[in-house]
Amino acid sequence: MAASLPQKPGMAGMPPQQQPHLPPSAPSGPGQQPMPPQGALREISPVFLCRIGQETVQDIVTRTMEIFQITRATQLPNGVTQSQAMYQDRFGKLQEHLRQLALLFRKLRLLYERCVEMTSDLQEGPAELLPYVGEELVSVKVEPCSPAVNQERKEVLEKVRQKNQEMKVLMDQMRNLLWDVNAMLTLRK
Numbered sequence: 001m002a003a004s005l006p007q008k009p010g011m012a013g014m015p016p017q018q019q020p021h022l023p024p025s026a027p028s029g030p031g032q033q034p035m036p037p038q039g040a041l042r043e044i045s046p047v048f049l050c051r052i053g054q055e056t057v058q059d060i061v062t063r064t065m066e067i068f069q070i071t072r073a074t075q076l077p078n079g080v081t082q083s084q085a086m087y088q089d090r091f092g093k094l095q096e097h098l099r100q101l102a103l104l105f106r107k108l109r110l111l112y113e114r115c116v117e118m119t120s121d122l123q124e125g126p127a128e129l130l131p132y133v134g135e136e137l138v139s140v141k142v143e144p145c146s147p148a149v150n151q152e153r154k155e156v157l158e159k160v161r162q163k164n165q166e167m168k169v170l171m172d173q174m175r176n177l178l179w180d181v182n183a184m185l186t187l188r189k
């Protein structure tokens with residue numbers, strides 16, 4: 001591994017066992033995310049898996065859009081002979097995109113199954129978190145928060161109340177204005 005890495009100036013004469021190696025958690029290229037160490041692979045949080053899943057879904061959407069762009073740019077054979085190489089190139093691109101798409105869907109399925117496995121011990125299911133129409137609301141236990149969080153929550157709630165009051169006043173003004181306009185139009189006729 002060290003032989004394939006570029007060497008720093010002045011290190012060319014060092015034997016390979018004395019040259020510094022990249023740790024296994026170092027990124028292998030620019031723009032790539034570092035891989036967690038081997039011991040941490042078993043302790044990845046569901047939140048991290050969900051983030052990877054979100055990125056995978058974005059990749060799936062991007063690949064699908066590219067497939068549609070390729071098929072949209074492909075001209076249907078309507079008696080005109082086009083270059084066979086061009087069709088083969090587009091067909092190869094489509095095949096590669098479809099293969100990558102299948103791999104991404106498999107990755108997403110694995111991430112989903114791993115998240116379900118890791119969160120199976122939670123007491124609340126999705127049906128308990130989102131109430132259905134007509135069901136009575138069940139009180140939710142709230143853990144005590146720090147005073148700063150409580151203060152920030154109160155400030156945000158107050159701002160929301162103020163904005164709701166402003167919107168209510170605006171809606172009343174708009175309603176009155178519409179009543180006046182409709183009355184004027186009715187009197188004109």
